Amino acid sequence: MIALLLMQQIAVLFLIMGLGFLIVKLGIVETEDSRVLSMVTIYLVLPCVTIHAFQIEYSTKIRNGFLLAVVAAILIHVILFIVCGILRKLLNMDEVETASLIYSNAGNLILPLVTSILGEEWVIYASGFLCVQTIIVWTHGQSLMQGQRQVNWKKIVQNINLIAILVGLVFFLCNIHLPKILDSMTSSLAGMIGPISMVMIGMLLAGVDWKQVFGKRRIYGIVFLKMIVVPGIITLCLKLAAPLIPMENAKTILLISLLAVIAPTAVTITQMAQLYKRDAAYASSINVFTTLVCIVTMPLMVMLYMM
Template identity: 55%
Template sequence: MALILMKQIIVLFLMMGCGLVVVKLGMLKVEDSKALSVITLYLLLPSVVIHSFDIEYTPEVMSGFLLALAAALVFHGILFVICTVLSSIFHLGAVEKCSLIYTNAGNIIMPLAAALLGEEWQIYATAFLAVQMTILFSHGQSVMEGKPGINWKKIVTNPNMIAVVAGLVLFLTPLQLPDVLADTMTSMARAVGPVSMIMLGMALADIEWKKLFTGKRVYGMVLARMVLLPLVAVIFLRTWGTLSSVPDSRSILLVTLLAAITPTAATITQMAQLYNQDAAYASAINVMTTVVCVVTMPLMVMLYMM
């Protein structure tokens, strides 16, 4: 499983490289990646979410979804506790706190889950995404903005949250999408991997790599985000999977693990730009965690499967 994951991550990196090349050759500009970002956020990811719920309802699938949802909630609670402790010791800033808590699962987890386990397993990834998006646009935005409060409008109107609700309605009721619309969703869902990775590659084209490796603190962030917290996730989810009576619980929680050990969320860089935080530092953390994930993610999966 770890070798298969490494192969899939390398495939995603090659797609990312394509995005980097088209910018370096002058065929596109870095700013053009924003168009792909909009397409991914507002069209492709919602299609993936709805498509993931387009399976026959069974009590086993529902219990698995609830297991994944509960695991995501508890794991984020653990993240908050660990980050509070680390913050009291190392005096973490807003960018650092959010970079540790929020992963880039939105862009990476769906294609990985489909490649490793099959498209029918993507429904369990939506549980993690629903939890993370809710917390990101409440706690995350509050931290980055420096103001307490929850932006309920952002949460309720987020296209992926709407897609989760729509998907649950389709899953829990006899309602079905018309064949033409279902086929459209399927085709768009399968495009999320290439498009999101090309977008990330384009965004990396203007990174000043020499400056990226000069900050010492960024290495500590990478170590915490890609080694310390994933190890906690492995121990927590492996223990829960062993104790759970839900069928295929270890495989279901493997999907949760994949979401938990991905690099730092690219959204943090966007929020840093919006709220006048250190966007360059946020970008550096995102880039370095993305680079090292080709090694750390397979290792964590190997530990989980032992």
Template identity: 50%
Template sequence: MISLLLIKQITELFLVMFMGFILVKTHLLKAEESKTLSAVALYLIMPCVIINAFQIKYTESIRNGLILAFVAAVLIHVVLLILVKMLGMIFNLDAVEKASMIYSNAGNLIIPIVTSVLGKEWVIYSSAFISVQLFLLWTHGKMMLCEEQKVDLKKILLNINMITIFLGILFFVTKVQLPDIVIKTMESVSVMLGPISMIIMGMLIGNMSFKQIFAYKRIYIVTFLKMIVCPFIILILLKYGGMASLLSDGKVILLISLLATITPSASAVTQMAQIYGKNEEYASVINAITTIVCIITMPIMVWMYQM
């Protein structure tokens, strides 16, 4: 049932992405103008989503669920780091390919998907994966792409999403409830995350030609490894690792972790590649192709998990 709902939700998001594609192809907007929407999503919508997710009643069940979600997120990333290192030696993967395989677009996609498929009360567990990935992205991911060993902890801790996660947890643990009008306002803003994120993706894809996309011969193997091999190994780990039996809601919480893992490659990798002088066009192509492929692979992985 969940896999069918997921197909419906991903199809809806894909149609919104197509709208962004059309906006660029008809020259109503330029692809560069997607940066403005990215800023709105990053600095306004995402913080509202995260804070709103933690505005629920504190219970021991939710606390334990969060702990399980954090443990699963750390374990998943450790496995991915080791797996991609091994695959890198076999397939001679470069920095952009490795980063695209490790880091997923969970920040943009997982929250709207979880909200639509499972319900907004489950969104709180997705914050665990997002926070672990953000930390690793700005440490390991940055070092890999800019080829330096220095870690900027200040930049990590002052990342707007990390700050809002810390605030959300603080409000949750101290049982602070924001005024109803504030919560309603944040809920109104939060529903925009999925559509805006997909419009941005569509605009970026709209700026590419098919010749550009298929000029990269390695895109097929990278997509296969990112969207099938890595997700399948994580699926096996979560399904048969025994963690789901630790809590009554364990299977659903781990499903959220799986959903976050099997989303397309992170758009943040493209942004970092641009900043640090790597092949940002190739990073964009990987992001675009994995986004299209996820329409098929995500429901299949969820169906296999639920079998």
């Protein structure tokens, strides 16, 4: 049932993405205008999604579930490092390819999916994965793309979404609730996450050089690894682990972590590729290709996990 709902919701989001693609092709807006939506999403909508998710009554059940999500995210990244480290040596992968396999666009795609399929009360567990990935991408991810061991603590500390998670967590642990008018505001903005994210992606896709995306042979292997092989390994690990965890919602919480892994390559990798003079066009192509493929691979992995 969850796999079917997932396919339906992904289809809805991709139709919205098609509208974003269309308004660019009709000349109503330009691809570059998507940057405005990107900034609104990152600095306004996503933080509201996170803070609103933590506006629930404190309970040990939810606290333990959040801790499970954090521990699962850490262990998943350890597995990703090991698997991708082996693949990098075997296939002589560069920094862009390695980072593309490890880091996913868990925020823009998974938060709206979790909200639509499971409900707002489950976003708190998705935030656990985002918290871990945010820290790791600006430590290991940046060092990998930069080609040297250097941690940008400023980027970590000033990351608006990490700040939102920490603020939301404090509110939850201290059982602090926003005034009704502020809670209504964050709830309204949180409801925008799905449409605004997909319109933005559609606008970006309208400016893509499709010959470049599909013309490079190596990209097919990388996308296959990113969307089938690596998620397949994580799916099997989580499937084996779920029955061993004595927690009522363990299987669903691990499913949310799995969705984050199956998500397309993180846009952050393209941004880092531009910053550190890597092959940004290749990184962008991987992001586009994995975005298109996830509509098929995500439901398949979920069905494998739920069997």
